[in-house]
Amino acid sequence: MTISDIARLAGVSKSTVSRVLTGSTPVREVLKSRVIKVIKKYNYSPNLAARSLSLKKTGTIGVILNLDPDYHFQDYVSMETLRGISVTATTSHIRLSIAIGSVASILPGIIAERSVDGVIIMGLRDGDIETLSPLSSDEVSPADTIPILLLNYSQEFKSYPSVAFSHEKDAYSLIRYLAGKGHKDIGIIECSPELIYIQNRKRGFLNAFKNLGMDFNDEWDIKINKVNENTAGKEAADYFLALQRRPTAIVASSDNIALSFMGRLLASGVKVPEDISIVGMDNIPISKYVHPALTTEVLDGFGRGKKACQMMCALINSEEIDDKHIFISSAIVERDSLLDIRTRKQRVYFLREKDGLYKG
Amino acid sequence: MTISDIARLAGVSKSTVSRVLTGSTPVREVLKSRVIKVIKKYNYSPNLAARSLSLKKTGTIGVILNLDPDYHFQDYVSMETLRGISVTATTSHIRLSIAIGSVASILPGIIAERSVDGVIIMGLRDGDIETLSPLSSDEVSPADTIPILLLNYSQEFKSYPSVAFSHEKDAYSLIRYLAGKGHKDIGIIECSPELIYIQNRKRGFLNAFKNLGMDFNDEWDIKINKVNENTAGKEAADYFLALQRRPTAIVASSDNIALSFMGRLLASGVKVPEDISIVGMDNIPISKYVHPALTTEVLDGFGRGKKACQMMCALINSEEIDDKHIFISSAIVERDSLLDIRTRKQRVYFLREKDGLYKG
DNA sequence: AATAGACTTGAAACCGGTTTCAAGTCTATA
């Protein structure tokens, strides 16, 4: 079923059918309704390839998950982001093309073949900047390139628009929050310290320590280069268990690390939160239901995806955008794995349905 | 940069450039190398829309995640499946277009606009069959439709090819395995009993009980209609805690349920596995690292995705396929949440790196 | 040396839409 078939069946030219479809030019009511009837009858929808070719627009957004494709997704927040993008795209009748793998291997191809109108990149790393730069150099005419939107922010990438979590600010708030609960001795688990967001968080932590007049003990900052977050938690636990003097609270760079860290501590007879408080990040669903329930930072992945999709649509339509860089700030949800060491009271959380959020 | 530009720059006709690109017809070496040089120089790649229009093939596979888009992804295995599809597609130079939402609202559109060469549907439900059937009726000419591949299997859908887990057989094996550990009193948590795979599992369970001469106690079969698996676990725990006589082992329909169920039991002072053994399903990464480590059924999501992508490619190319229905069987990984009640010995698992698998 | 057959190549048609352009129709005004 093509536009010519519809035209023939409705007794008009294909130009007229096209005008009815796009609404670009008014069509007499009598013809219009005749065309619509035929379209409905045969459930006709214009061929995407033909339309894209003519309009020089594909109606598709590309999403690159810049991950090692050989490893599991373990990343709840990324999946929530994807869901946010998808739901928003669907309501705008925009298609989504996704690819998992390195930006370097994926991006040049999709730009050359013009299969999408814009690209959203998740999880860009420092080294990947070299892949992007030739695309925005002076040699390339603007017509030969497409908008690129990043889902993380760094100084190095700041020429590209972004929708990212405000990790630095959030990390600062978290330390202030813990200090408010009486914690002065705070440890940090940094998993994959080469990741940009881990570095941003680190800056926030250090700033908070400095401004709050707290010591930052290097011995309590463990860096783990592990893709598998679960063994990272175990490794970190073994490290802290071996120390003479331990922090009263430990901040992990994800809930997965926090949970496996906590599992290992519990198995070793350490009491959480009585001996050590634990704070995670991500608010993965299970974190609310483990025992003790995990105190964690809530990252609104869905919101990030939604904003990203909206911003990408604006970029594609060359609309004015207010902010080139949008930041999504986190909240802290306090559950049982955190002890207030001034009162030595732990919250009894497990049965509650609703989380009380603290926005820093 | 278009094919005509390349042709002009190389001093040949665009037919010749096309022949160099597709390899459809031999081209003299001298011209060929001239064309290739120009293509390389300008990093040219044919426009996807134009190519699709001409070839009547998009080189794209559609994936529909038939989920309520308003709810979180919580499904590790589905994400692993997506990863399997993606990795396999990428190596075959095939694009992936994904959509999250109901089949009914998504499928007719993508078929009408011909934006993909085939569709893989995840999580089809019983009611959705009505959306599919008009597409395969006699009224529709074969040229107007595209291959559809399902990622779950049911009697009702069996006219469609599928790549699915062998839930019925696996459930049977699991009961036999538990019986081998001395468990005669086994409970079941069925979350969302309207789902096809839950029904398939149920059949396997019942068959096993019957064939092994074990009683199936209806009181120990709790059905929970909850989208949120975590509250489901809590609810199930409350139910079993209130019973006079409890089973010695409980099988949950996912790790998430098992973990929140276990969390609730532990918080109530019940010992796992001494009082109750727990078995999950999915083998989500964290299940290996909680305390006690969860015994669970391993579903090879990645493998399912890989097979699905391969099968879809075969369907698109109208190749002969050996089996219309491919089944991926699970394995059991035994960790600490399961007690052998003949010896009353629990395995000490937590520190082990490698899982010992049992294939039923 | 003539000719059949294989090989190579470019022109033109085609895929299915959108849009420009020009022609035809209708209405309003002088």
Next chain:
DNA sequence: TATAGACTTGAAACCGGTTTCAAGTCTATT
């Protein structure tokens, strides 16, 4: 009633590829 201007519509060009078809060139055989 003649004519300007607005409105409606179809023909044709175009988007950027692939493929058919026919013509030209080259080699091999008689």
